[in-house]
Amino acid sequence: MTEISLSxxxxxxxxxCRLLVPGTAAAVIAEAKGETSLIARGNGRAYGDxxxxxxxxxxxxxxxxxxxxDPISGVLTAEAGLLLSDLLALFAPRGWFPPVTPGTRFxxxxxxxxxxxxxxxHHRDGSFxxxxxxxxxLCGDGERRRCSPRENPExxxxxxxxxxxxxxxxxxxxxLRRIESSWxxxxxxxxxxxxxxxxxxxxxxxxxxxxxxxxxxxxGRDRGRAVLYRGEHAGRDATLEGQAVPAAxxxxxxxxxxxVDLPGWVLNGTAxxxxxxxxxxxxxxxxxxxxxxxxFYPLDAITAWNRIYGRRGFLQYQCVVPLEGGRDALLAxxxxxxxxxxxxxxxxxxxxxxxxxxxxxxPMPGYTLALDFPAxxxxxxxLQQLDLVVAACGGRLYLAxxxxxxxxLMRDSYSNLDRFRDVCREVDPDQRFRSLLSERLHLR
Ligand SMILES: Cc1cc2nc3c(=O)[nH]c(=O)nc-3n(C[C@H](O)[C@H](O)[C@H](O)COP(=O)(O)OP(=O)(O)OC[C@H]3O[C@@H](n4cnc5c(N)ncnc54)[C@H](O)[C@@H]3O)c2cc1C
Numbered sequence: 465m466t467e468i469s470l471s472x473x474x475x476x477x478x479x480x481c482r483l484l485v486p487g488t489a490a491a492v493i494a495e496a497k498g499e500t501s502l503i504a505r506g507n508g509r510a511y512g513d514x515x516x517x518x519x520x521x522x523x524x525x526x527x528x529x530x531x532x533x534d535p536i537s538g539v540l541t542a543e544a545g546l547l548l549s550d551l552l553a554l555f556a557p558r559g560w561f562p563p564v565t566p567g568t569r570f571x572x573x574x575x576x577x578x579x580x581x582x583x584x585x586h587h588r589d590g591s592f593x594x595x596x597x598x599x600x601x602l603c604g605d606g607e608r609r610r611c612s613p614r615e616n617p618e619x620x621x622x623x624x625x626x627x628x629x630x631x632x633x634x635x636x637x638x639x640l641r642r643i644e645s646s647w648x649x650x651x652x653x654x655x656x657x658x659x660x661x662x663x664x665x666x667x668x669x670x671x672x673x674x675x676x677x678x679x680x681x682x683x684g685r686d687r688g689r690a691v692l693y694r695g696e697h698a699g700r701d702a703t704l705e706g707q708a709v710p711a712a713x714x715x716x717x718x719x720x721x722x723x724v725d726l727p728g729w730v731l732n733g734t735a736x737x738x739x740x741x742x743x744x745x746x747x748x749x750x751x752x753x754x755x756x757x758x759x760f761y762p763l764d765a766i767t768a769w770n771r772i773y774g775r776r777g778f779l780q781y782q783c784v785v786p787l788e789g790g791r792d793a794l795l796a797x798x799x800x801x802x803x804x805x806x807x808x809x810x811x812x813x814x815x816x817x818x819x820x821x822x823x824x825x826x827p828m829p830g831y832t833l834a835l836d837f838p839a840x841x842x843x844x845x846x847l848q849q850l851d852l853v854v855a856a857c858g859g860r861l862y863l864a865x866x867x868x869x870x871x872x873l874m875r876d877s878y879s880n881l882d883r884f885r886d887v888c889r890e891v892d893p894d895q896r897f898r899s900l901l902s903e904r905l906h907l908r
Contacts (some may be wrong), residue, residue, distance in 0.1 A: 538642060580826065590821070604896040683802045776840070782866075801835060
């Protein structure tokens with residue numbers, strides 16, 4: 465047990481936390497027992513303060529065993545600290561793929577459940593929790609409870625998207641999806657403005673995966689211009705313009721590493737606007753076979769890319785806006801961002817399908833926009849302007865990305881917060897499970 469400086473992926477805030485790293489499920493139970501305030505931590509890929517507790521932050525990374533797999537149904541049971549990257553390395557070559565994956569594979573299954581993560585297939589398949597059949601939860605009252613849609617259903621739904629506040633997920637059971645190759649069929653569309661991008665999503669509803677990179681610094685007629693990618697897992701007999709799917713599995717690509725914290729001036733508005741314009745111009749519309757890693761995890765090719773933003777860290781602002789009024793809200797968000805020349809090149813737009821099944825799940829029918837901002841002194845005032853737009857249209861912010869929203873916006877935008885608090889109180893009357901996030905947003 466050691467006290468170390470910990471942060472999320474955005475490197476803001478940084479807190480001195482007592483880190484517990486138990487090696488087995490039995491050790492997790494024993495170590496958690498003695499703590500009056502603690503939170504579970506997976507691989508630290510939430511951007512803000514969700515996996516931070518100064519008194520005790522309990523790493524689940526050693527809880528990574530596979531417990532059962534049925535090769536007929538694809539139902540897998542594994543400990544919660546299993547990394548998605550390990551699951552992929554083992555199962556993708558054997559024809560199985562996670563039902564939902566975020567944009568990085570360096571997350572744990574427990575972290576995916578606790579944030580109820582969404583992927584590029586949300587419009588078709590919903591978020592991660594929809595595919596979880598059950599899990600075992602170590603609660604604050606010391607009880608271990610089995611949870612599923614039938615067993616402790618209220619606790620099941622509070623834990624999905626509950627950011628670790630209902631207890632520690634020890635292991636979980638989920639259903640993987642069948643794939644026939646490690647390749648994707650990808651089609652690229654260039655959209656001249658936001659309306660074309662939204663029309664592109666509407667025209668891509670029958671595709672399993674769709675996502676758009678959006679130029680958040682383009683102004684005037686070009687505001688909201690985007691490159692939209694849609695994709696399907698390539699069948700073993702897939703062809704594209706007469707070409708068969710590659711016979712060999714994709715070669716592992718070398719990863720690049722950002723060696724040092726870059727100085728702040730590297731990411732100035734002019735450089736970013738130039739990068740974005742180039743990215744848009746160079747996107748080649750049309751179809752291609754592309755490997756799974758490049759399609760789902762382009763950023764994983766650059767190790768420690770969060771250092772690009774320098775020592776001060778960065779904030780990701782991810783909101784969802786409802787379908788009705790969503791277009792105008794997106795235009796307003798882009799207008800504020802481009803006027804301030806403040807957003808960066810990593811802006812992503814996705815269409816969401818149904819509401820998530822967790823009490824604090826982020827998704828709702830609409831559009832989600834994610835923007836990265838270097839953590840400068842001025843940025844907080846700008847983000848408050850964005851908050852006003854999101855609140856006015858009935859949208860909300862994603863807890864897994866957040867490091868700064870206020871408790872009022874949280875309360876007003878997550879309508880099940882009181883029910884969530886009631887469930888937490890029942891299984892953790894002494895409020896032992898807490899994090900910097902839960903304290904900032906009064907989640908307990
Ligand atoms: C490059 C990048 C791309 C991303 N893309 C997406 C995306 O497309 N879609 C999306 O939804 N998210 C995305 N994310 C966010 C990420 O998927 C979530 O933050 C996820 O929760 C991180 O998992 P983790 O294992 O690192 O958990 P951590 O960051 O360590 O913890 C996150 C939360 O999970 C809780 N938790 C972790 N393990 C357990 C457990 N065993 N029991 C109970 N609670 C637990 C923690 O308490 C904390 O509240 C992205 C993040 C990055 C860095």
